[in-house]
Amino acid sequence: MNAARREIRTVLVANRGEIAVRVVRACRELGLGVVAVCSEADRHAAHAELADRAIVLGPPEPAASYLRGDLILAAARQAGADAIHPGYGFLAENAGFAEACAEAGIVFIGPSPAVIRAMGEKTAARALMEKAGVPVVPGALLPAPGPNGSFAPEAVHEVCDRVGYPLMVKAAFGGGGKGMRLVPDRAQVVAACEGAAREARGAFGDGTVYVEKYLARPRHVEFQVFGDSHGNVVHLFERECSIQRRHQKIIEESPSPALDADLRARMGAAAVAAARAVRYEGAGTIEFLVDQGGGFYFLEMNTRLQVEHPVTELVTGQDLVCAQILVAGGAALPWRQEDLAVRGHAIECRVYAEDPENGFLPSLGRLLLLREPTGPGVRVDSGVRQGDEVTLHYDPMIAKLSVHAHDRPAAIARMAAALRGYPILGVTTNHEYLLAVLATPAFGAGRLHTGFLDEHLPGWHSGREGSAAVALLAAAAAEPERASRTGGAAPRAAAPAVDSPWDRLGRFRHPGLG
Ligand code: ADP
DSSP, X not given: OXXXXXXXXXXXXXXXXXXXXXXXHHHHHTTOEEEEEEEGGGTTSHHHHHSSEEEEEESSSXXXXXXXXXXXXXXXXXXXXXXXXXXXXXXXXXXXXXXXXXXXXXXXXXXXXXXXXXXXXXXXXXXXXXXXXXXXXXXXXXXXXXXXXXXXXXXXXXXXXXXXXXXXXXXXXXXXXXXXXXXXXXXXXXXXXXXXHHHHHHHHSOOOEEEXXXXXXOEEEEEEEXXXXXXXXXXXXXXXXXXXXXXXXXXXXXXXXXXXXXXXXXXXXXXXXXXXXXXXXXXXXXXXXXXXXXXXXXXXXXXXXXXXXXXHHHHHOOOHHHHHHHHHTTOOXXXXXXGOOOOSEEEEEEEESEETTTTTEEOOEEOOEEOOOOSTTEEEEESOOTTOEEOTTSOOEEEEEEEEESSHHHHHHHHHHHHHTXXXXXXXXXXXXXXXXXXXXXXXXXXXXXXXXXXXXXXXXXXXXXXXXXXXXXXXXXXXXXXXXXXXXXXXXXXXSSSOHHHHHHHHHOGGGO
């Protein structure tokens, strides 16, 4: 435990996109200086332009820019930054980078390198949690494979038969749903273990795999935890993230429709115990799977700010990013557990430039028209602006659209309305897919599980046609907007004379529904 005060005056944001913008805003509110780093492709990106200054790291590829810890530390020294906020992704869970920050005398806004390392290895994290009395998904480590990557079948069977089928093979250092396989029965287990180990070696540089009992139709419910350097730990309740595509969350909400007060209290206590067991400092997330009977099991801990943190901010009214910075500076947590409560209901949708009708492939191109929804209880965390380009180099998420309302049905209605009033032209987006999920009766009833999308929207198709004509119309609709942004001479009156080009396109695509 390190209760020293470390004065933070200037923060370097080691990230891009919406999360970098989010951190820049928090620094401004705290009256701190803020420095962005960017790749050559991001010189004019929102995060770079919003910061006090931006330092170019290198070429667009993350390995040559946002993942270059050495260049980022050099930028911090050059700019006189005394702290680095890593956002999520990139270097956020890189213990070596956190260590390098400490060696350079720069505060890493996150937990200690030792905790990042311990939680980054899922098997070690599971063992730690078991010791702290937190229930974990039943499972076991596999014996190491031979030098040619093949497992001894008897050894694999011995371990897996004990765990039982179906089971999940997972990479010890995995993340983002990679290196994970569902094994229905004994006949496929050896090949699946070998495949997962190979994939894990390629993606994470380590082929260690373990197996877990596969829970049928579980919910993904995670708890936001927060610790400080004075030994205080609280939780800020849960987020339900069961709406996933290929194990990646796309809709998150708080509170979870599955938790009653008793289960919430027990899971919250387990989450706090988990964070206390590793003397956690800063913002972290304890992920659980909840089975159909209400049993809950530790899945993993994420030692960073989570993509879906806005839903927690909306229902608790607290600012997690400001708290991260204050706590990293040595301050005590701004809340006691009894100060925290949930008000109303919040939902977040991840809006992507992707084509749900074409295998969810990223849809690259320029955002010819982009108008973000506003209004009571609507929040948009976005890192792009009209005229920006969605490229192959980075995640194609355009924004996180979050809403807050007095209860869940009102939040769903508010989200649907906000999505409909969110025209984006120039790339294909998952807007209509998200709307289809919200409109599913099981979603409305809160009957969620991690296989929800496969069950309710397999092979989803919008049923709309005429995309080439729509693209042309889109370009035409966007022209006056582009001209006005770039200082062109197109008069304002030349803008489309409808409130929402999205509606107009809807009518265009649906001649019969006008
Ligand atoms: P990653 O770190 O790659 O995201 P996780 O261990 O967090 O992997 O799991 C991601 C998702 O995979 C979970 O939210 C859940 O949908 C599914 N999953 C993981 N483990 C199990 C399990 N044992 N049984 C059923 N589903 C699981």
